[in-house]
Amino acid sequence: MPATLEGQLVVAISSRALFDFEQENLVFEQGDDSAYMQLQLARLEQPAPPGVAFSLVRKLLSFNSPGQPRVEVVILSRNDPVSGLRVFRSAQHYGLGIERGVFTRGQSPWRYLRPLRAHLFLSTHLSDVRAALAAGVPAAQVYPQSVRASDAHPHEVRIAFDGDAVLFSDEAERIYQAQGLGAFQQHEVDRAGQPLPGGPFKPLLEALQKLQSAASAGMQLRTALVTARSAPAHERAIRTLMDWDIAIDEAMFLGGLPKGEFLREFEPDFFFDDQTGHIESAARHVPSGHVASGIANP
Structure with missing residues (x-):
């Protein structure tokens, strides 16, 4: 064979x-x-x-x-x-x-x-x-200057993802860039029940979901969505994951707050984001990688 x-x-x-x-x-x-x-x-x-x-x-x-x-x-x-x-x-x-x-x-x-x-x-x-x-x-x-992962969770793989242009497409981010926060919020409220198209990391999240089903007492998997979205735009993100039949363990809707300190508390083994500003903030606290996709990365 x-x-x-x-x-x-x-x-x-x-x-x-x-x-x-x-x-x-x-x-x-x-x-x-x-x-x-x-x-x-x-x-x-x-x-x-x-x-x-x-x-x-x-x-x-x-x-x-x-x-x-x-x-x-x-x-x-x-x-x-x-x-x-x-x-x-x-x-x-x-x-x-x-x-x-x-x-x-x-x-x-x-x-x-x-x-x-x-x-x-x-x-x-x-x-x-x-x-x-x-x-x-x-x-x-990968940002080589990133802080190395914490040793606090030896039996748990922890991975954190940004949403738009990473797990999801950059559809909503394009509205925000072109028309501002108000238009973005209204766009997402109007489409709350309409799943977002998948982004470049959707296939990885699906593969991790399958791996999670094989988890044992020896090693577990914990995932987090860490996004600049806030209510009411949060609903579309959650409903999209539900439509994909994917469960995320933690979700942080930060409304534009710096992500670094929140990631420091989550202590991921890796964090993925499409915007270099977020990665530079995160890299001071956790291992980080730049996803060079979407409107933020022409």
């Missing part, structure tokens, strides 16, 4: 999103990839420190059990194959069950998302994220 990832949640991730390679990246950005390769090879026996998305990956992999793979994590990296040795060695050091990887030595690796049928792509390269989103793959640019 050929190997297959059918039925699994597939997460593709760059090496810099998973591990802290910021020191090494300074050498890479100088344009001498041979010096970078030599540095990585010299540090082969030195495990790389955990990166921004490390906690998310480690916890997601905890859903797997012998004979029952539910989550597949694949390294999808601009690193060269030699530097990939250290990536795999570091994953082994931390007990991460990562077996597959693609290393492209400076070329964009996003095209390999299609044969992987990935549900999520995390990368520090904005151009790769944009290409993935254009191809219909949920993707986010």
